[in-house]
Amino acid sequence: MSKEQAEYLEALNKEELAKKDLEGITKQIQDIQAEIKNLTPEVEKLDKLVAEQEELLSSIFKGDYGSQKENELESKMDMLVEKRNRVGVAKYKWTNGKVLLQHAVNQLAYAVKKWDELGKLDKSDTKTMYTMATEARNNLSAAIQNLQNTQKYLSNIQFPYCKEDEIKTLQKATANVYIDMMTTDRHKHALNCFSVTHKRSYALLQWFDSVLTSVIEKDFRSASDEERECSKQLRIERLRLMKESVEKDGGTCNLDAILSQLEGQEEINDKQVEQELVGLTDADDVPGGSEGSSKDMPPPTPMPLKDLAPPPSEEMLFGNINKLKDQYTKEKSEFTKVQEMNKQRLDQGLQEKLAARRNRKKRVQEE
Known part of the structure; x- marks a missing residue:
């Protein structure tokens, strides 16, 4: 091809890739809007139940707390719910990110397979070459979208593998597939790029799995147990x-009968929470989920766990949870001070009444 023809072909390829990206983003927006619509009634129902509970407690305890212990437990409960919610959100994001990443790994594997097969074809069989190049390109494009969406899910996390510059390199190579397939040297260079990215995406998948199992799921169970125990004590x-x-x-x-009934309901609610924190499972929910399959291909050699990058810090994963604890301690201290001041006022008032009573008795005796 002439230089002008090659540039024209590259431009057409970029245009088609951009259209695919747009289609993927449009579908994501539609899915999010549908999810918001489905969840809105549940949120309204929950808000109504919370308002009813507050109204009921207010009427039972005449607008105040039933005891100092109830106040302290409720304050602690608020802190633990926020903590569990933060860990739960992290679990949700990392679980969904892992699913997107798994699709990206599969798509990259299929693209590498097709690109390798393409290099063994007779250069005169242009129709088959273009067909294979298009299959590889479509899977590369879908893999790039899934890698980018994984990063968007966890925008505050610095990935140790498949970083932004690597994705840009892969995008450039994807845009040039129809030119790179023409010569042996460029074909091999592109194959190396695809293969390296495939291996690093698999290492990223291992890292995700390690963070989920060794940190997030462990902390989620711990936070849930803490919340459950505090809820029981408050109840x-x-x-x-x-x-x-x-x-x-x-x-x-x-x-005892009431507590037994409530504990059974609590167990059901815990199972519902676990079910809600499930990642995407349908191939239709991710970009290019229906593209080529690589299930029969062995994955790259796993990286030894000791060589994997360390997990992110607790603050990067869950936010500043220590700030929640400090806020709880501060509120508890302030409440205790108020209680002590009220007690001192009551004691002082009682002493004044007793003194007045003694004075009255003394006057009566003198009279």
């Missing part, structure tokens, strides 16, 4: 206060 304290109120008015309350 027991509130039921104890309600029982006292009922018995004070001459009624009866089977506290």
